[in-house]
Amino acid sequence: MxxxxxxxxxxxxxxxxxxxxxxxxxxxxxxxxxxxxxxxxxxxxxxxxxxxxxxxxxxxxxxxxxxxxxxxxxxxxxxxxxxxxxxxxxxxxxxxxxxxxxxxxxxxxxxxxxxxxxxxxxxxxxxxxxxxxxxxxxxxxxxxxxxxxxxxxxxxxxxxxxxxxxxxxxxxxxxxxxxxxxxxxxxxxxxxxxxGKRPNLISQEQLEHYNNASCPKVETFNQAEIPEKEMQLRELICDFCERAYRRDLFTQNIGVISSRLNSHSFLITESGADNAQLTVDEVVKVRGVAVEEGKIPSKSVTLHKKIYDENPDINAIIMAAPENAMVFAVTDLEYDLKTIPECYIVLREDITKFPFGATINQQEDLAQYFKLKSPVAIVENDCYICTGNSLFNAFDKLEVVEFSAAAVINAKLLGSELKPINQDQVKEIKNKFGIF
Ligand SMILES: [Zn+2]
Structure with missing residues (x-):
C-alpha cells in the first residue's frame, strides 16, 4: 500500500x-x-x-x-x-x-x-x-x-x-x-x-525553464482490462524499479523507466511515483499520442516517445542519476569508456554530454543520438539516459555506468594517474566480442 x-x-x-x-x-x-x-x-x-x-x-x-x-x-x-x-x-x-x-x-x-x-x-x-x-x-x-x-x-x-x-x-x-x-x-x-573546485550549478533561469516545460495536452484512452503480456511487462518494470532503488541507482523521487510494448505503444512510470515501491497501477500506457486515462506519465514521456519512434531496436529506456556517475554530469570531466573491457563492451564508444534542459529542448537531437555505438547519454546536472534492446540490457548499462564511475573515482583517491586501455587493446575487444 x-x-x-x-x-x-x-x-x-x-x-x-x-x-x-x-x-x-x-x-x-x-x-x-x-x-x-x-x-x-x-x-x-x-x-x-x-x-x-x-x-x-x-x-x-x-x-x-x-x-x-x-x-x-x-x-x-x-x-x-x-x-x-x-x-x-x-x-x-x-x-x-x-x-x-x-x-x-x-x-x-x-x-x-x-x-x-x-x-x-x-x-x-x-x-x-x-x-x-x-x-x-x-x-x-x-x-x-x-x-x-x-x-x-x-x-x-x-x-x-x-x-x-x-x-x-x-x-x-x-x-x-x-x-x-x-x-x-x-x-x-x-x-x-x-x-578541486565546486561543481557546475543550474541557474535560476535554467530551472524555471525546466519547471515550466509541461507535457502537452494529449488524448486519453480507457483501458478496461490489461492483457497478460502487458501485465508481465508492468511487473518487470516494477521489479527493475525496486532493484534500482535498492542498489542506490534510483532515489524515491529520481529515476524513470519505460519499455516498449509494440511498434506504437510503450509503458512508462507515472509522474511522482514512489520508486521504492512502484506498483503496476503506477505504470502508464502510452499508445500513439494518447495516454491511459486518469494517469500522468513522467514529464520525460515525449522524449521517450521520440526515442522509440526514431529507433525501432530500442525497447527500453532508463533515466537515472546514480551518485558516482553524476560526478561526471556536474563537472566538465569526461566519462572515460576505456577503463576496463566490460565498460567498453557494454557502453561502447561514445557517451556524449548534452546540456541541462536537453530532455526538453533537444529531444530530436537526443533521439537521433542513440545508436548501437552510443546507447548512453549524459544530461548535465540532470541524469544519464540508458537505452537497450530489453529492460535487462538498459539496466545493465546503468549499472556499468555507475560501477565504472565509482572505480574511476576510487582510482583518483588512490592517487595515481589512470591508465586507459589502448587502441590495440580496443581493437582486440572489438574483434573478440563482435563490436563493429
Ligand atoms: Zn540527532
Missing amino acids: KVEKLKPSEQLCKIMSRIYDSKLTTVSGGNLSLKDQEGNIWVTPSGGDKGRYEISDILKILPDGKIEGTKKPSVETGIHQSILADRPEFKAVVHAHPAGLVAVSLLRELPETMIIPQVANSVKNIRLAAYGCPGSEELRNNVAKEFKENKQTNVAILENHGAFVASKIGLRDAFGIFKDLDFSIRIQAKAQNFL
Missing part, C-alpha cells in the same frame, strides 16, 4: 525503516514526526531499533500535550513540536544524521542546492542552526528559531549534528527532500574532491 494511505503510526515505522535501509541512519539515530488532521503529533520513541520499529512503539501527542504510548518519546520531540507549532503549514518532520548532511554540518557550511533540479526545487532557504547539546532547550531554540524567523525555510543543518527537514505534504515527501539533499551533497563532495 502507498505510504500516504497508511495510518500515521504505520507511516512512521515505514519511513524510519526506509531511512535505515537507505543507510541514512544508524540503529540508534534519528526521529520523525507526523501531524494528523485532528492536530495530534505522532512521534518515534527514544532509542530502540530504528530499522525495526513496530506500530506499538510509536507515540501520539494530543493537542493538549497528553502523551499516549508505552515508550518514552524521542529526546528531540521538542524540536519537532516547535517546528510544527511555529509553522502550521508543515505536516511532517524528518531528522537523522546521514554522512552527506553531517559532512556539511561538521564544516558548519551550507551545501550547494542548485546541483540537481529535484533539490533546487524542494529545498527552500536552507539555514544553519547553531550547535546545542542533543535533547537540550538550547538546541530546541536554535533549530526552532531558524524555522520561525524564515518563513520559506524547510531545511536546517545543525552544526556538528545532522539536519531537520519539514514538509507541507507529508512524511514520505519530507524523507524524499532529506534523501535527495544528502545525495546531492555526496555528489558535490565527490566532484569537488575530483576536480
Whole structure:
C-alpha cells in the first residue's frame, strides 16, 4: 500500500525503516514526526531499533500535550513540536544524521542546492542552526528559531549534528527532500574532491525553464482490462524499479523507466511515483499520442516517445542519476569508456554530454543520438539516459555506468594517474566480442 494511505503510526515505522535501509541512519539515530488532521503529533520513541520499529512503539501527542504510548518519546520531540507549532503549514518532520548532511554540518557550511533540479526545487532557504547539546532547550531554540524567523525555510543543518527537514505534504515527501539533499551533497563532495573546485550549478533561469516545460495536452484512452503480456511487462518494470532503488541507482523521487510494448505503444512510470515501491497501477500506457486515462506519465514521456519512434531496436529506456556517475554530469570531466573491457563492451564508444534542459529542448537531437555505438547519454546536472534492446540490457548499462564511475573515482583517491586501455587493446575487444 502507498505510504500516504497508511495510518500515521504505520507511516512512521515505514519511513524510519526506509531511512535505515537507505543507510541514512544508524540503529540508534534519528526521529520523525507526523501531524494528523485532528492536530495530534505522532512521534518515534527514544532509542530502540530504528530499522525495526513496530506500530506499538510509536507515540501520539494530543493537542493538549497528553502523551499516549508505552515508550518514552524521542529526546528531540521538542524540536519537532516547535517546528510544527511555529509553522502550521508543515505536516511532517524528518531528522537523522546521514554522512552527506553531517559532512556539511561538521564544516558548519551550507551545501550547494542548485546541483540537481529535484533539490533546487524542494529545498527552500536552507539555514544553519547553531550547535546545542542533543535533547537540550538550547538546541530546541536554535533549530526552532531558524524555522520561525524564515518563513520559506524547510531545511536546517545543525552544526556538528545532522539536519531537520519539514514538509507541507507529508512524511514520505519530507524523507524524499532529506534523501535527495544528502545525495546531492555526496555528489558535490565527490566532484569537488575530483576536480578541486565546486561543481557546475543550474541557474535560476535554467530551472524555471525546466519547471515550466509541461507535457502537452494529449488524448486519453480507457483501458478496461490489461492483457497478460502487458501485465508481465508492468511487473518487470516494477521489479527493475525496486532493484534500482535498492542498489542506490534510483532515489524515491529520481529515476524513470519505460519499455516498449509494440511498434506504437510503450509503458512508462507515472509522474511522482514512489520508486521504492512502484506498483503496476503506477505504470502508464502510452499508445500513439494518447495516454491511459486518469494517469500522468513522467514529464520525460515525449522524449521517450521520440526515442522509440526514431529507433525501432530500442525497447527500453532508463533515466537515472546514480551518485558516482553524476560526478561526471556536474563537472566538465569526461566519462572515460576505456577503463576496463566490460565498460567498453557494454557502453561502447561514445557517451556524449548534452546540456541541462536537453530532455526538453533537444529531444530530436537526443533521439537521433542513440545508436548501437552510443546507447548512453549524459544530461548535465540532470541524469544519464540508458537505452537497450530489453529492460535487462538498459539496466545493465546503468549499472556499468555507475560501477565504472565509482572505480574511476576510487582510482583518483588512490592517487595515481589512470591508465586507459589502448587502441590495440580496443581493437582486440572489438574483434573478440563482435563490436563493429
Ligand atoms: Zn540527532
